[in-house]
Amino acid sequence: MTDMLLTFYCAAVDRDGVADGLRHGTQAPLHLRDEQVLGRDFGDAVAGEQVRGALRRAAIDLIVQEEAVEPLVAIVTGVRRGHPVRWHACPVAARGRIA
Template identity: 80%
Template sequence: MTDMLLTFYCAAIDRDVVADALRRQTSAPLHLRDEQVLGRDFGDALTGEKVRGALRRAAIDLIVEAEAVSILVGTVADARRGHPVRWHSMAVSARGRIA
């Protein structure tokens, strides 16, 4: 089976809601990080973010089997969050653990 790196990008205020929804659905480790996004796509921006020209976002990464991607995207879509969430997935060609 193909492992996929699945990343969700959400408003910083929605990070815990999205992470909790994912944790209820999968046992895969979640990697959370805060991000500042610069750009011209302000369709998801709050008023203050539009003024500053920078979006505060959280990224949530997890590695799952390909068959789980659509289930987890649906889980985030159904979560009680306040703002849009963007996502993407990429095939993982190799991975491991170094002790």
């Protein structure tokens, strides 16, 4: 079984709803952080973000088994939110806990 780092990028105002949906779908710990996205891809930006040239987003990371990725993406798809969510999954080559 392959561990996957699954990251969802959502509008800051949608963070809590997306995180709550994920908490109901997995026992994996969720790591939340606020991000400011700079760039030229403003397809997901509201008018104020387009004017500023920066998007306020939240990133939610979790490590799950590969077969859990699709069901968790389906959960986020069904969560009530106001903005699009982008996501990606990457295999975890190594991990551990340092005490």
